[in-house]
Amino acid sequence: MLNNVILMGRLTRDPELRYTQTGNVPVVTFTLAVERSYCGNGKERQTDFIDIVAWRHQAEFVSQWFTKGMMAIVVGNIQSRRWQDKNGNNRTSIEVVAENVQFGETKKSREQSSTYAGSRSAQPGIPDVGDADDFSEITDDGEVPF
Numbered sequence: 292m293l294n295n296v297i298l299m300g301r302l303t304r305d306p307e308l309r310y311t312q313t314g315n316v317p318v319v320t321f322t323l324a325v326e327r328s329y330c331g332n333g334k335e336r337q338t339d340f341i342d343i344v345a346w347r348h349q350a351e352f353v354s355q356w357f358t359k360g361m362m363a364i365v366v367g368n369i370q371s372r373r374w375q376d377k378n379g380n381n382r383t384s385i386e387v388v389a390e391n392v393q394f395g396e397t398k399k400s401r402e403q404s405s406t407y408a409g410s411r412s413a414q415p416g417i418p419d420v421g422d423a424d425d426f427s428e429i430t431d432d433g434e435v436p437f
Contacts, residue, residue: 294368296387298341299395300325302361308354319350321357323365323387343367345389353392362395 300323308319323341330336343365345353357363367389374382 296365296367296369298323298325298343298365298387300341300363301395302357302359302363303340305359306353306357308350317347317350317354319345319353321353323363342384342386343389343392344370344386345392349389349392353389356394357392361401364393364395365389366391366393 303322303324306319306321308317310317321343323343325339325341326336327339353363365387367387370386370388372384372386374384376382
């Protein structure tokens with residue numbers, strides 16, 4: 292049998308680091324907003340909010356380097372957990388137990404996207420290239436430029 296999952300999305304909140312009562316093992320939880328690959332004609336893509344749990348070194352890594360809004364790539368497996376709420380009702384939680392969490396974008400691209408987010412000319416995925424005054428005309432003198 293096979294239980295592997297690879298997700299890429301943005302953190303909906305800052306990771307929450309805790310430690311187990313016995314052994315003080317670090318565990319971090321966070322939620323990843325992941326867009327579905329399919330959307331109907333004329334409709335917006337739907338987003339799923341996936342609960343992620345990471346343990347030990349991965350937990351410490353995520354807690355130290357990831358914050359709300361950052362793009363993350365999570366590799367892990369799906370796990371279900373049964374529990375009772377405070378009213379005694381049986382509940383089931385589905386979550387991804389992360390084996391590996393990586394950055395989904397570079398620091399530079401993250402800073403550029405937040406810098407251009409307020410720009411009226413910025414479009415998702417297309418960097419703002421500046422004003423026309425920033426460019427100069429290329430002259431063809433027959434010489435190869437390298």
